[in-house]
Amino acid sequence: MDTGTHIVMGIALGGLALVDPAVASHPATATAVMAGTIIGSQAPDIDTVLKLRNNAIYIRHHRGATHSIPAVLLWPLLIAGVIFLFEPEADLLHLWLWTFLAVFVHVFVDIFNSYGTQALRPFSEKWVALGVINTFDPILFGMHVIALLIWFFGADPVWTISILYIIAVFYYVLRFAVQYAVKRAVKSTIPDAEEIIVAPTLRFLQWRIAAVSKNHYYVGRAYGRSITLYDKFHKKPIPQSPLVEAALEDHNMAAFLSFSPIYRWEIRKVDDLYEMRLIDLRYRSNDYYPFVAVATLNDEYEVISSYTGWIFSEDKLQKKLDFLPD
Incomplete structure (x- = not known):
């Protein structure tokens, strides 16, 4: 997801953390946890600095090692440890638990983009990309902003964020259903397609399409189940020379x-x-x-x-x- 969405997700998790009595009853812990969830929701994307070197390094490593299983375990230890130095009265265990959740959620939601992550490293370097949520999804971002505003104006944060996440789960399920329908429509349009990649856009019903058959590549767009093919390229292997x-x-x-x-x-x-x-x-x-x-x-x-x-x-x-x- 984009930086803005990760930030509002981190704040929302800080509000949800008040369901934990160790957080809700202890102001120092609540402050530390809010810092932990916000920083934890951003930390895996520190590899964005690789772009300052060159695009090749950035493309190969962005959402790689920093989103791996070891990183998901190490980020919370590092972040919670640093925050604890500044807020020693906080409950370190609960600070670590909520920071861990923030880091995990960051990596987890990135899997649903078309870019994906290498979240299975070190067991596999395969890119895991489900392609159902755009990198910036205005609906998902808007839901978080509305929930945070409702909390800001006095609503109970636990109930508000809990309802937000219940709605978000249904939204993700709906996105999978729409993606499945689009893939079926592409298959009907290109019966000999051997591989179909359907990628989301900013618009809920509009998707990018790339498909591969035995002899051709196809490129197009889908609006709901309506498929428009723009380009068709002859498929040929790269020559050896x-x-x-x-x-x-x-x-x-x-x-x-x-x-x-x-x-x-x-x-x-x-x-x-x-x-x-x-x-x-x-x-x-x-x-x-x-x-x-x-x-x-x-x-x-x-x-x-x-x-x-x-x-x-x-x-x-x-x-x-x-x-x-x-």
Whole structure:
């Protein structure tokens, strides 16, 4: 989820923590727990700083180790320990328990996005992405804001947040039902589809579609059960050649391949250079595919420049390649 949603979730968990007598009856513990749930709801996303290095490292590691099973166990210990230094009168056990819940909820809700997490590490490095909730879901965010406002104006926080989470559970179930209906509609539209990826958008009934059959890739949108296909690409394997091998060894290309399950490729000669491009088919926007990886190579198959990330125009991509030598 986005930062704003994680923040309101952390505050809501701090309110729900008042159901715990050890928290409700002890102001120091209540203050510490509120800090713990807010910080805990943000901590796993500290790996966002990796973007300051480069996109390849960010793509490969964001929502990776910091969202893993060991991290879910270690974050609460670290956060609760630091908070306890500033609030030594707090009940350390209950501070740790509620901070742990905040960290767990952060990782858990991220699984429902199309980006997903490596939440099963170290047992598996597979990306777990259920794709039913958009990274920012205005309905889910709005529900939390309304509940927090109701609490702010005097309602009992335990009952208010409990009702919020009951409604949120039904909302998630509804999203799964809509996703299932969309997948069935896609299968009816593309009977030979072997793989179907349905990703949410900001709009409740609108979904992005990417599908793979034996011979083609399909890209489209769904509005409810109404399917519109925009593009159809012939499916062809990446050729084996010294040029391709050199390009795919580049760190930007490798990062893209570690993340993207459905993509197509292009190779072309540009002046005295070769260009190999990988294009993710899941994120079509305004007739453009913004998530790409590109490597340019010379006649000796040396990578001259490369880039991976989100680019919304060809001009900006070429500028990135000009100013980002390998």
